[in-house]
Amino acid sequence: MKPLPDRLVSIGRWSACIFSAILLTVALHAVIPPFVIGMVALRILATEGGLWIAIAGVITAVVGLLIPSRKRLKSVTIIMAVVAGFIGVMPLSLIPRTISQADSALARACGPIWNEHIPAIDRNEVRAHAYAIGDAILGLSHAPVIETDVAIPGADGVVLSGIRYQRSEEGRPQPVIIAMHGGGWSGGSVSEGAACHRYLAAHGYLVYSIAYRLAPATPFPGALDDVQAARVWVTAHAADSGGDPSRLILMGRSAGAQLALVAAYERPDPSIRAVVSWYGPVDLVKGYREPPWPDPLHVRALLRDYLNGTPKDQAVAYVRASPISYATRALPPTLLIAAVADHGVLIGFQRQLHDRLEATGTPVVLLELPWAEHAFDRFPNGPGAQMSLYYLERFLAWAVSR
DSSP, X not given: OOOOOHHHHHHHHHHHHHHHHHHHHHXXXXXXXXXXXXXXXXXXXXXXXXXXXXXXXXXXXXXHHHXXXXXXXXXXXXXXXXXXXXXXXXXXXXHHHHHHHHHHHHHHHHOTTGGGGSOHHHHTTSOSOSOOHHHHHHOOOOOOEEEEEEEEEOGGGOEEEEEEEEESSOOSOEEEEEEEOOSTTTOOOTTTTHHHHHHHHHTTOEEEEEOOOOTTTSOTTHHXXXXXXXHHHHHHHGGGGTEEEEEEEEEEETHHHXXXXXXXXXXXXXXXXXXXXXXXXXXXXXXXXXXXXXXXXXXXXXXXXXXXSOTTTOHHHHHHTOGGGGTTSOOSOEEEEEETTOSSSOHHHHHHHHHHHHHTTOOEEEEEETTOOTTGGGSTTSHHHHHHHHHHHHHHHHHHTO
């Protein structure tokens, strides 16, 4: 076998070195605070896509080892690839401890034998493992679902866009999920969270992902009024699509989570069996006064646009829009999915809401993901999204069977 031409060898060694440098640059965003929105995206890639970084790091290190090269260049290539791979697996190393803590939180909120209250048919629907490498590589598998664009009446005569996700085959009436997207109350799309919504629909839920009017054109409480109007419409029409409107779940991500929590807490309704917050703002007064550092999402500007001013200007609105304000009585069972490394919503506020709800006797689970950044589930096959779905399924199965 003829040796490779020197030019190809040179291209190979420098390509390996450059690729190692790129890998390391991306991986380092897992530990470097994000100062701009682009760094948040890279941080999510580095933490939720760490498995891929680790695999690429191993391959690059092996290639760097095998290609003839000067000793210094070879060493630099291998070291960068190995360090990138090591950083990539750091989130995976935290999974066992996170599972243990989450199991304890679920048992404390729902009772030590919570799963015995769930019908066997529902227990068979849920994921078997909190994290599976196969799902990280191949994606979450599920039965086909039907996605339908829907027009939903909002408040003040507006018509909201939405997507309905449902099983392709008919069966028993399904619990109904109303999901609100994130986007800082000023953006976002009803297609957000589609992978999660498809999975839930395939496993026995009727899911509506709904829009709402956005700030600053429509400040608070416009979006909340839209959510409440949409809830009334969904309750009236869900049965037509196989849903059971007496088993309703409100769920949201980021800004949508704030809307879901307030909508569930402000107007008590026995049909609301649970509310789910994915990294949602829960104390808007303190959130304005104590923003994250660094603050890549410009939290204060988002709050001013949403609430039409500062806490000093709009004191009543800030209190009304803060889910923690309602934690003075028993409320619907609540799942708080929180990113410990969140640079949009500080973990301390999530813990405060958890403690307040627990003190009222509200069943509440705080799922803390120690490596995760805000909007971590934009990487739907990553460890954060997989673990969230694992506990989400169990919490909802328990809540709707009470």
